Amino acid sequence: DYNQLTVPCDKREVRNFTKVFLPIAYSIICILGLLGNIFVVMTFALYKKTKSMTDIFLFNMAIADILFVLTLPLWAVNYAAEKWIFGDFICKITRGIYAINFNCGMLLLAFISMDRYIAIVQATKSFKLRARTLAYNRLICLVVWVSSILISSSTFIFSQSYSHSINETKEICEHRSSKETKGTTLKLLLLGMQLLFGFFVPLLFMVFCYAFIIKTLVKAQNSKRNKAMCVIALIVFVFLVCQVPHNMVLLVTAINMGELNKSCDSEKKIAFAKYITEALAFFHCCLNPVLYAFIGVKFRSYFVNMMKNLWCLKYKKYKTQSSRISSDTYHSRQTSEIMSDNMSSFTM
Numbered sequence: 001d002y003n004q005l006t007v008p009c010d011k012r013e014v015r016n017f018t019k020v021f022l023p024i025a026y027s028i029i030c031i032l033g034l035l036g037n038i039f040v041v042m043t044f045a046l047y048k049k050t051k052s053m054t055d056i057f058l059f060n061m062a063i064a065d066i067l068f069v070l071t072l073p074l075w076a077v078n079y080a081a082e083k084w085i086f087g088d089f090i091c092k093i094t095r096g097i098y099a100i101n102f103n104c105g106m107l108l109l110a111f112i113s114m115d116r117y118i119a120i121v122q123a124t125k126s127f128k129l130r131a132r133t134l135a136y137n138r139l140i141c142l143v144v145w146v147s148s149i150l151i152s153s154s155t156f157i158f159s160q161s162y163s164h165s166i167n168e169t170k171e172i173c174e175h176r177s178s179k180e181t182k183g184t185t186l187k188l189l190l191l192g193m194q195l196l197f198g199f200f201v202p203l204l205f206m207v208f209c210y211a212f213i214i215k216t217l218v219k220a221q222n223s224k225r226n227k228a229m230c231v232i233a234l235i236v237f238v239f240l241v242c243q244v245p246h247n248m249v250l251l252v253t254a255i256n257m258g259e260l261n262k263s264c265d266s267e268k269k270i271a272f273a274k275y276i277t278e279a280l281a282f283f284h285c286c287l288n289p290v291l292y293a294f295i296g297v298k299f300r301s302y303f304v305n306m307m308k309n310l311w312c313l314k315y316k317k318y319k320t321q322s323s324r325i326s327s328d329t330y331h332s333r334q335t336s337e338i339m340s341d342n343m344s345s346f347t348m
Contacts, residue, residue, distance in 0.1 A: 036289030
């Protein structure tokens with residue numbers, strides 16, 4: 001019997017670990033992620049000059065991160081209380097938002113790699129191509145968000161709040177396992193499609209684009225462009241390092257879903273791996289603002305100027321004339337820089 005096989009495995013040590021570790025980790029991630037990404041959104045929104053598509057994609061990534069970190073207090077309460085108390089609908093929404101955040105991030109990174117590819121590899125055609133793309137930026141972002149929601153649909157469908165009895169009956173919010181072969185097969189099929197279109201296809205697209213970009217930069221021997229690529233390369237690298245382990249653990253869990261003769265020791269190891277990699281995946285939301293601040297020279301300088309302007313707002317009437325002159329000079333200088341370097345981006 002299925003229940004007889006699963007009952008003997010006592011995961012008390014796993015629960016003791018998650019009860020302490022995850023509420024603390026999620027609370028820290030929520031505070032840092034919310035503050036950092038709000039600053040990013042503010043800086044992008046108040047940036048007056050024409051933005052590149054890369055800037056617009058990174059702006060959308062920050063919005064996706066804000067939506068996600070707002071769900072983390074629910075998960076902190078869930079692990080602290082050792083049960084899900086928010087009902088089935090909120091369960092679907094919170095798990096679905098994480099899936100959208102992940103898939104949206106992958107698709108946006110793929111589009112960023114395409115924008116960088118056009119700017120660097122197709123430099124002679126890039127002005128017209130990027131101007132045309134920029135004109136349809138809202139439509140492109142809408143397509144990315146809608147695609148992310150569609151790819152994440154299996155998470156909305158199969159995530160459920162239900163009572164699960166091991167040592168005691170508790171309400172949990174997870175992908176609900178099914179004893180039926182058809183149900184398991186359908187779930188694996190949908191998960192496979194989600195991984196294919198939400199992870200592997202964008203990843204292959206990024207590998208293709210960045211391979212040609214690196215080849216072009218090596219030939220060009222342009223130190224300015226090499227430095228400019230550093231932010232995007234790190235954003236991609238950090239995203240993959242944070243997200244791949246957790247999604248691989250989820251894939252292994254899904255594959256073993258219908259297996260009845262699992263050992264208790266292997267179940268505990270997978271449970272520990274799931275929660276640790278989950279915290280790492282969630283921590284990604286805090287890292288992009290740090291990358292922008294410490295590596296993106298233009299982002300850092302504009303953010304500092306914006307903070308100074310907000311701080312000195314009450315003295316604005318005494319400094320209006322001088323501020324306008326310095327602002328005009330600044331914008332004129334930055335415009336000339338953009339015209340001279342076609343691959344310029346706000347975060348570079």
